[in-house]
Amino acid sequence: MTELLVKNACVIDPLQGINGEVMDIAILDGRIVEAVSDAAEVIDARGMLTMPGGVDSHTHICGTKVNFGRYMSPEDMRAGRTPRRGAMHATSGYSVPTTYGNSYRYSVMGYTTLLEGAMAPLEARHTHEEFTYTPLQDTMANTLFDGNWSILEAIRDGDTKRVAAIIAWTLKAVKGFGVKLTNPGGTEAWQWGKNVTCIRDPVPYFEVTPAEIIRSVVEANELLHLPHSVHLHCNNLGTPGNYTCTLGSFGLIPDLNPKRQTLYATHVQFHAYGGSGWKDFCSKSEPIANYVNMRPQLVIDMGQVMFGRTTTMTADGPMEFNLYRLHHDKWSNHDVELETGSGIIPVVYRRKNLVNSIMWAIGLELALLTKSPWQCLLTTDNPNGAPFVKYPEIAALLMSKRYRDAEFETIHPDTGSRVPLPAIERELDWYEIAVMTRAGGAKALGIQDLGKGHLAPGADADIAIYPLKIDEVDPSAEYQKVIDGLSRTEYTIKRGRIVARRGECLVHGSNATFWVAPKVSDDYDMGRDPDFIEKFDRYYTVRMRNYPVQEEYVNQSRCIVTEAEL
Amino acid sequence: MKVTLAMKPATKGFIPIEAESIVPKNFLSDTDLSVWRGNRELRLDEAFEISVEGDADRPEDVEVVLSGETSRLKRVGEYMDGGKITILGGIGMHCGNFMSGGTIEIQGNADGWLGREMSGGTIVCRGDVADYCASGYRGGRKGMKGGKVEVFGRAGDFLAENLAGGTVIVHGDAGDMAGAELRGGTLIVHGNCSRPAANMKEGSCYVYGTARGMIPTFRKIGTVRHEGRTLIQFAGDLANRGKGNLFVKDYEYLD
Numbered sequence: 001m002t003e004l005l006v007k008n009a010c011v012i013d014p015l016q017g018i019n020g021e022v023m024d025i026a027i028l029d030g031r032i033v034e035a036v037s038d039a040a041e042v043i044d045a046r047g048m049l050t051m052p053g054g055v056d057s058h059t060h061i062c063g064t065k066v067n068f069g070r071y072m073s074p075e076d077m078r079a080g081r082t083p084r085r086g087a088m089h090a091t092s093g094y095s096v097p098t099t100y101g102n103s104y105r106y107s108v109m110g111y112t113t114l115l116e117g118a119m120a121p122l123e124a125r126h127t128h129e130e131f132t133y134t135p136l137q138d139t140m141a142n143t144l145f146d147g148n149w150s151i152l153e154a155i156r157d158g159d160t161k162r163v164a165a166i167i168a169w170t171l172k173a174v175k176g177f178g179v180k181l182t183n184p185g186g187t188e189a190w191q192w193g194k195n196v197t198c199i200r201d202p203v204p205y206f207e208v209t210p211a212e213i214i215r216s217v218v219e220a221n222e223l224l225h226l227p228h229s230v231h232l233h234c235n236n237l238g239t240p241g242n243y244t245c246t247l248g249s250f251g252l253i254p255d256l257n258p259k260r261q262t263l264y265a266t267h268v269q270f271h272a273y274g275g276s277g278w279k280d281f282c283s284k285s286e287p288i289a290n291y292v293n294m295r296p297q298l299v300i301d302m303g304q305v306m307f308g309r310t311t312t313m314t315a316d317g318p319m320e321f322n323l324y325r326l327h328h329d330k331w332s333n334h335d336v337e338l339e340t341g342s343g344i345i346p347v348v349y350r351r352k353n354l355v356n357s358i359m360w361a362i363g364l365e366l367a368l369l370t371k372s373p374w375q376c377l378l379t380t381d382n383p384n385g386a387p388f389v390k391y392p393e394i395a396a397l398l399m400s401k402r403y404r405d406a407e408f409e410t411i412h413p414d415t416g417s418r419v420p421l422p423a424i425e426r427e428l429d430w431y432e433i434a435v436m437t438r439a440g441g442a443k444a445l446g447i448q449d450l451g452k453g454h455l456a457p458g459a460d461a462d463i464a465i466y467p468l469k470i471d472e473v474d475p476s477a478e479y480q481k482v483i484d485g486l487s488r489t490e491y492t493i494k495r496g497r498i499v500a501r502r503g504e505c506l507v508h509g510s511n512a513t514f515w516v517a518p519k520v521s522d523d524y525d526m527g528r529d530p531d532f533i534e535k536f537d538r539y540y541t542v543r544m545r546n547y548p549v550q551e552e553y554v555n556q557s558r559c560i561v562t563e564a565e566l
Numbered sequence: 567m568k569v570t571l572a573m574k575p576a577t578k579g580f581i582p583i584e585a586e587s588i589v590p591k592n593f594l595s596d597t598d599l600s601v602w603r604g605n606r607e608l609r610l611d612e613a614f615e616i617s618v619e620g621d622a623d624r625p626e627d628v629e630v631v632l633s634g635e636t637s638r639l640k641r642v643g644e645y646m647d648g649g650k651i652t653i654l655g656g657i658g659m660h661c662g663n664f665m666s667g668g669t670i671e672i673q674g675n676a677d678g679w680l681g682r683e684m685s686g687g688t689i690v691c692r693g694d695v696a697d698y699c700a701s702g703y704r705g706g707r708k709g710m711k712g713g714k715v716e717v718f719g720r721a722g723d724f725l726a727e728n729l730a731g732g733t734v735i736v737h738g739d740a741g742d743m744a745g746a747e748l749r750g751g752t753l754i755v756h757g758n759c760s761r762p763a764a765n766m767k768e769g770s771c772y773v774y775g776t777a778r779g780m781i782p783t784f785r786k787i788g789t790v791r792h793e794g795r796t797l798i799q800f801a802g803d804l805a806n807r808g809k810g811n812l813f814v815k816d817y818e819y820l821d
Contacts, residue, residue, distance in 0.1 A: 074705035328807070329707075 003040030009050035014439035015454035030496035053112025053462030055441030062130035110464025124174035135509035143176030147188030164220035169526035173548035178228035195318035227446030243284035267303025267381035289369035304363030306386030317341035392486035512556035567622035573634030590628035590649025694719035702728035766810035
């Protein structure tokens, strides 16, 4: 029995509606409780900002794609080198660091839960193995279903229940958490060397449209009662004028779930572009944010771009090919059999580049124009927009108009005529930042009932204590203090243990992986479906019995069983 | 000021010594220098017999002379910005990395990565050099950016890979992929080499011998006179939308 008492913490806990109240937090065996005995170890937080551990609702940190990013950019490993120290392993890398590098840097920023944004089902083992070596955060993986042949056929036949059954079988087999659609249909079209331009283009051979895919998978997701909604990377990423396509995709979504959103649209910055080409490229964050403001069934994340070097990686193969033609640098392309694909290229976002400057502004505008912070979460689509170590800077930009103006002076001079950012006065407060970085993420992922993203008794004791006094720091003027404070916690507590202190990680850690096993009736058990089995026999390079990820690959398995309507 | 470093014989002669502290400017002050042998840190005088003659105020006036089993030494002259290093024998990998000024003279052979990513200064090697001489880092975009490397023997593979500036001259033959990804500067190979200037973007590559396995994506322009030689000029690499110039005495395509 281990007890810990955090005294005099200035707590912001949006899921409980606590905003800046000084209180004590009692922890018993890794969970938050009402009170502990006098024998408990005591931490005096001295009025410092204390929030639930950070929840990153969309990041790419583990899996074949990330690893290939490391593999093709050995020069990235020259940055961010740290030697072995205490409990910490040596790390290296900046935009695609080693797994320990990711884990330590997230932990030092107070993050305790991470969602890997895209896991190809066939390559799930790799993701889970890397999860094991991301020891200081609980992890979960969105599973890619955008080009799954069996699902595309079921959609063509109009059989949503079969779509749900295939998702259920696959999630359970690969120990996945949520359903990810990346450029639905487009990645499959890429296997014919084509793409889809928007939601009404049919996918070659299957003759279903992205709109049909999105709609049926959203319905299937709700049939399965999954904790998270469908996680969508819209079609036509990164193309001037693509905001109409994004709005069209959003328009397909009914409000089906009273507890959470029905669609999580990720890195919307990359999908909020106006103009007919790069010459008249401009921001369309306003129509997107207005649309989101009117529809509680939508949650988006920023996908903020920050200037500097990074690596882009996505399952959206055709988009990465277009980027390659733009940059003419290294490029990797990968086809995942009957499921999806991927592409990777390294990029540099430059202040002197007009398009990059506009992209930078759009991400901030989305966060500032979306009225409810619960509907727009803080991400960079790490590492696509920027490595996650930039999160504190983004929070400071959102909290300070003065900081935004100072940065605006340094970017391309024509940006002002293309974006509404200079006219936006809004400055977010600590509570809103807490929503965007932890509570909102936990709610959107549907993991608040599992004790994430809040500090109520019974919750997992994941706590971040920042060396900031919120009544003494004026974020609007002292933005550097905000950046410094959010970059390095005084204490990061993970499941009741102090895992990081002032930039040092103290323990090896032991993370858990959340995954979902929907319970379906025997009629919908795809493991017995002859057509589904035949797909494996005829087309896959692995046998069906070798496909599921064994439990021993999952470190501290936390299985969520849902009762499906099948 | 002349600093002579004679390597002491080692019982385990196969363990390389990482000696990035051997740079002329480090001998101006009396600070204790150290080198690493495997995972052990050694004081400089544990690894070398040191003798110093004269005095100096500027790195330019310092000459370091290395003798003994120096081919075990790695990273000698890393980040060097002035002065001279003379190596009486051979030298190990990564000699003259990132150097920006001064001179390194190697009487023997040099191992891989000689003068990697250097931006100035001169390296002269009287013997042969191994692979990746005057090249870039793995995965990096720019190799050597300035200065001069002259090799009197032969060069290994990937000579001047990613060369972005400066001059590289090899008097013997070079190996495979000489001047791969060339994007500036000048590479001159007096002997033969294979697949020169593959995927070049800009810059010039001269092969005074035969270019074997000539890359087919170069466009032949005609013959030119160059320093008393008649060379065949090519433009390319077309596969990389390149605007580079490749001059060869003779060439043969792969069968």
